[in-house]
Amino acid sequence: MLRIAVLVSGGGTNLQAIIDSMKQGKITNTEIGVVISNREQAYAIDRAKQYGINTAVVSPKDYENREEFNLALCEALDSYQVDLIVLAGYLVILPKVLIEKYPNKIINIHPSLIPSFCGPGFYGLRVHEAVLERGNKITGATVHFVDEGTDTGPIILQKAVPVREQDTPEILQKRVMEEAEWYILPEAINLIANNKIKINNTKVYITD
Ligand SMILES: Nc1nc2c(c(=O)[nH]1)N[C@@H](CN(C=O)c1ccc(C(=O)N[C@@H](CCC(=O)O)C(=O)O)cc1)CN2
Numbered sequence: 096m097l098r099i100a101v102l103v104s105g106g107g108t109n110l111q112a113i114i115d116s117m118k119q120g121k122i123t124n125t126e127i128g129v130v131i132s133n134r135e136q137a138y139a140i141d142r143a144k145q146y147g148i149n150t151a152v153v154s155p156k157d158y159e160n161r162e163e164f165n166l167a168l169c170e171a172l173d174s175y176q177v178d179l180i181v182l183a184g185y186l187v188i189l190p191k192v193l194i195e196k197y198p199n200k201i202i203n204i205h206p207s208l209i210p211s212f213c214g215p216g217f218y219g220l221r222v223h224e225a226v227l228e229r230g231n232k233i234t235g236a237t238v239h240f241v242d243e244g245t246d247t248g249p250i251i252l253q254k255a256v257p258v259r260e261q262d263t264p265e266i267l268q269k270r271v272m273e274e275a276e277w278y279i280l281p282e283a284i285n286l287i288a289n290n291k292i293k294i295n296n297t298k299v300y301i302t303d
């Protein structure tokens with residue numbers, strides 16, 4: 096049984112997609128050990144509570160400095176004894192100490208086709224604003240392993256969606272979520288839970 100922690104900062108629609116996929120049997124051999132947010136008011140926390148899932152809030156605002164926050168986050172995760180950490184709209188850059196503690200055991204969903212429109216400052220609506228500004232005809236989402244960089248880890252899955260002429264950032268965000276994110280994040284978790292993912296250096300291979 097793969098025990099996961101889901102880290103969130105916002106509305107939690109990707110968390111909801113994970114929960115729904117588990118109930119529909121699209122994710123097997125998996126349990127959610129805890130949902131952790133850096134924001135007390137994140138609706139994702141409310142979603143977790145509706146299903147009786149353990150929750151915790153570990154906010155940088157509650158600590159003297161970043162090092163103390165990092166330690167508190169590590170201790171919170173360790174206390175739930177998880178096998179995989181899933182960043183689902185988690186808007187905090189994870190520290191090296193955590194990456195080293197969970198090597199190739201942290202994954203992230205990013206709302207673009209990495210390596211485009213990613214890295215520091217690229218999150219949420221900002222990503223879709225940049226895509227529209229550049230005039231891209233396609234965009235999409237990426238699930239990747241998390242390393243010390245920002246959105247630089249090995250790519251696990253990607254899914255493309257069209258950009259349409261009348262798109263606003265909000266319309267495009269909704270399409271990327273509905274047609275890409277909510278599919279590939281659950282699929283990535285299911286592949287990991289069923290030992291279908293192999294990593295060779297920086298390349299990810301899916302085995303039958
Ligand atoms: N070590 C890593 N940590 C995280 C990664 C990663 O690849 N390596 N992915 C991010 C998620 N992410 C994009 O997918 C991302 C999240 C946040 C930011 C960012 O610039 N955040 C702002 C604060 C935003 C806010 O609080 O409103 C900041 O840190 O100043 C960029 C990319 C998760 N962590």
Ligand SMILES: NCC(=O)N[C@@H]1O[C@H](COP(=O)([O-])[O-])[C@@H](O)[C@H]1O
Nearest residue numbers: 105106107108109184205206218219
């Ligand atoms: N770089 C990270 C990033 O931008 N993540 C994005 O935040 C949103 C969270 O929505 P949710 O809270 O409804 O899942 C999602 O679109 C996710 O891809």
